[in-house]
Amino acid sequence: MFNISALFTNSATMFNISALFTNNESIPLQIPIVNNLTILNNLFINSKFMNNFSNLFINSRFINNLPQNLDVLLILFIIYIFRFYFIYFTRPNPLPGPIPLPIIGNLFQIGFCLLNSVKKFQLKYGDIFELYMFSERNIWLCNPSLVDKLFTNSTKTNFFCRALSTNGFKELGMDKVGIVFNRDFDSWKYNRRILNYTLTNVKVLKGYMEAVKKLFIEIEGYWIDLNNENNNNNHNNNSKDINEFVLDFSQWMRRFITDLALNMNFGDHAFSMAGYFNSLSKYKKNPTHEIIESEKFIKSLVTWVKHMIFMTFCPSNFIRRYVPPLCFFHLKFQWNYNWLTNEFSRIIQKRTQEIENVSLDKLNTHDVLDTLLTVNKAQDLKGSNGKAIKPMDEREIFGVLLEFFVAGVETVLSLTCFIVYYVCKHPSVKEKLIQEIDSVFPATLPLSDITYEKLMNNLPYFDAIIKETSRLKTNPPINPRELYEQDEIGGYIISKGSTVIACADAIHLHKNYWENPNEFIPERFLSNNYPLSMSQKLFTFGGGLRGCVGKQLAMLEMKTILVLLFRKYDVDLVNHNLDAKDKTYLLNSCNSLMVRLKIRKEE
Numbered sequence: 001m002f003n004i005s006a007l008f009t010n011s012a013t014m015f016n017i018s019a020l021f022t023n024n025e026s027i028p029l030q031i032p033i034v035n036n037l038t039i040l041n042n043l044f045i046n047s048k049f050m051n052n053f054s055n056l057f058i059n060s061r062f063i064n065n066l067p068q069n070l071d072v073l074l075i076l077f078i079i080y081i082f083r084f085y086f087i088y089f090t091r092p093n094p095l096p097g098p099i100p101l102p103i104i105g106n107l108f109q110i111g112f113c114l115l116n117s118v119k120k121f122q123l124k125y126g127d128i129f130e131l132y133m134f135s136e137r138n139i140w141l142c143n144p145s146l147v148d149k150l151f152t153n154s155t156k157t158n159f160f161c162r163a164l165s166t167n168g169f170k171e172l173g174m175d176k177v178g179i180v181f182n183r184d185f186d187s188w189k190y191n192r193r194i195l196n197y198t199l200t201n202v203k204v205l206k207g208y209m210e211a212v213k214k215l216f217i218e219i220e221g222y223w224i225d226l227n228n229e230n231n232n233n234n235h236n237n238n239s240k241d242i243n244e245f246v247l248d249f250s251q252w253m254r255r256f257i258t259d260l261a262l263n264m265n266f267g268d269h270a271f272s273m274a275g276y277f278n279s280l281s282k283y284k285k286n287p288t289h290e291i292i293e294s295e296k297f298i299k300s301l302v303t304w305v306k307h308m309i310f311m312t313f314c315p316s317n318f319i320r321r322y323v324p325p326l327c328f329f330h331l332k333f334q335w336n337y338n339w340l341t342n343e344f345s346r347i348i349q350k351r352t353q354e355i356e357n358v359s360l361d362k363l364n365t366h367d368v369l370d371t372l373l374t375v376n377k378a379q380d381l382k383g384s385n386g387k388a389i390k391p392m393d394e395r396e397i398f399g400v401l402l403e404f405f406v407a408g409v410e411t412v413l414s415l416t417c418f419i420v421y422y423v424c425k426h427p428s429v430k431e432k433l434i435q436e437i438d439s440v441f442p443a444t445l446p447l448s449d450i451t452y453e454k455l456m457n458n459l460p461y462f463d464a465i466i467k468e469t470s471r472l473k474t475n476p477p478i479n480p481r482e483l484y485e486q487d488e489i490g491g492y493i494i495s496k497g498s499t500v501i502a503c504a505d506a507i508h509l510h511k512n513y514w515e516n517p518n519e520f521i522p523e524r525f526l527s528n529n530y531p532l533s534m535s536q537k538l539f540t541f542g543g544g545l546r547g548c549v550g551k552q553l554a555m556l557e558m559k560t561i562l563v564l565l566f567r568k569y570d571v572d573l574v575n576h577n578l579d580a581k582d583k584t585y586l587l588n589s590c591n592s593l594m595v596r597l598k599i600r601k602e603e
């Protein structure tokens with residue numbers, strides 16, 4: 001028998017253990033240590049207990065007498081380790097994988113790049129294995145034959161919920177809004193239907209295309225000015241074309257895609273490209289007040305994305321709130337979240353008032369916010385009873401608009417940059433691409449004749465390049481799901497609540513499915529060269545019920561930008577021996593890509 005109260009015999013540190021258990025979860029103080037491992041297990045896993053326990057620690061005089069109580073901490077620590085390995089070695093349905101350490105799990109074997117490590121573990125343990133991120137067991141799937149259940153279209157799937165920290169997202173209420181983080185089926189279905197309607201609406205897509213053209217003219221203006229500055233020309237009397245200009249394409253694209261998303265979501269001009277230009281040029285261009293406001297908003301959105309990542313990787317309420325330096329990040333993120341929600345609320349209310357008395361046909365329906373505010377008036381969007389669909393409230397609109405920044409900026413910008421990288425690295429591919437672009441959109445063709453239909457349907461080689469690039473640089477590289485009910489994968493029974501991760505990054509390089517998997521060969525996606533089924537092994541946009549809703553928009557953005565670029569400019573890498581800076585811990589993001597632009601000469 002083991003008496004917990006004996007741990008706290010020093011009267012100065014005595015406190016009431018039963019106070020740790022709320023919700024009538026009192027347990028006897030006398031615990032038989034071996035037989036009650038399950039109780040200890042519940043005790044340590046139950047976060048309410050941990051929160052109360054830590055509050056008592058902090059508030060009590062126990063902390064003041066720390067040196068005398070080190071033995072207590074040591075005993076608790078030993079119990080914790082014992083319990084950890086007991087649970088680990090007696091876990092049901094063990095999968096192959098490295099042995100974890102208490103508290104940090106396999107993080108010490110994973111190191112600084114999760115994606116590289118997953119590929120190493122795949123070599124060692126096979127296509128299905130388990131890893132511990134802190135104390136959470138994750139099951140990794142690295143073979144296309146294992147992921148059918150994750151990417152099914154059936155609404156009865158066990159894999160509906162994306163596995164992300166539920167505690168953190170619940171705290172923000174994000175588990176019931178928007179789409180990406182939404183775990184509530186009805187709310188997700190309603191939002192997804194509306195976003196799908198918006199993003200497959202040809203009017204909206206054509207509006208996006210026109211916005212890309214406009215922004216491309218704007219970005220060229222900045223490049224020409226910077227080029228002139230670099231050539232020491234008089235700023236007011238300079239060349240109207242780029243003879244040779246070196247730029248960080250990735251940094252410019254980040255601003256381009258952000259301005260595009262802001263433009264199309266709110267119908268307002270955004271200024272992040274202008275702000276970037278100002279940071280590089282001696283000649284400040286635009287009204288500084290607007291740039292500052294725009295930069296503030298964009299910074300807040302970027303902080304919001306970091307907030308999401310923070311919430312995912314730091315699921316414990318207690319650690320987020322009280323452990324430095326994480327508690328400082330937590331405060332900063334909370335403050336930002338409040339600011340951002342107020343800002344969205346202000347914009348939504350202002351626009352609601354503006355359009356209140358305007359009929360639907362007079363609205364600028366290319367703008368996503370207008371579309372969301374008027375879904376209940378749309379003729380072609382009806383509820384299951386045939387009646388008009390329920391209007392979206394402010395919080396629902398906020399959730400859906402955020403998706404454009406959470407899901408639609410980093411992905412599009414990285415893939416666009418990686419396409420430029422691979423095309424420039426492979427001169428024969430570049431030549432074929434330029435031939436194709438020139439044949440559909442010759443230089444003499446006015447901008448207005450670069451149409452949506454031609455762009456989407458008449459560039460098969462370009463499509464193959466996009467597929468091949470996304471195979472080699474998949475972003476997002478993983479698709480995590482939380483298992484709703486016990487299920488079977490690859491002959492293993494996986495228990496309810498487990499996190500199962502389809503690793504598209506590893507699947508796309510699997511040597512059993514791809515010939516020369518690490519080589520860039522766009523031809524493999526031309527149907528006369530490879531069986532079409534290969535496209536079904538490609539999970540760039542996920543698949544099934546929770547596959548990407550922005551696929552068409554993403555393709556349109558990337559193709560328009562790159563057609564305009566390659567049609568006019570000779571693009572090359574500044575240094576062919578340097579790789580595009582790509583890997584972060586979890587994403588295949590392109591963070592820097594130095595390219596040289598020259599205006600193309602008539603051949």
Ligand code: HEM
Pocket residue numbers: 162179180192403404407408409411412415475476478479480539540541542543545546547548549550551553554
């Ligand atoms: C090249 C660009 C893009 C790529 C590669 C991409 C990829 C993906 C992938 C792989 C998923 C599924 C993840 C999973 O299975 O867990 C996904 C989901 C999603 N994507 Fe995209 N995406 C891109 C652009 C966009 C854009 C422009 C939007 C616009 C809003 C968007 C909105 C979404 C949303 C809302 C989801 C969640 C769908 C759901 O949970 O039902 N994506 N995307």
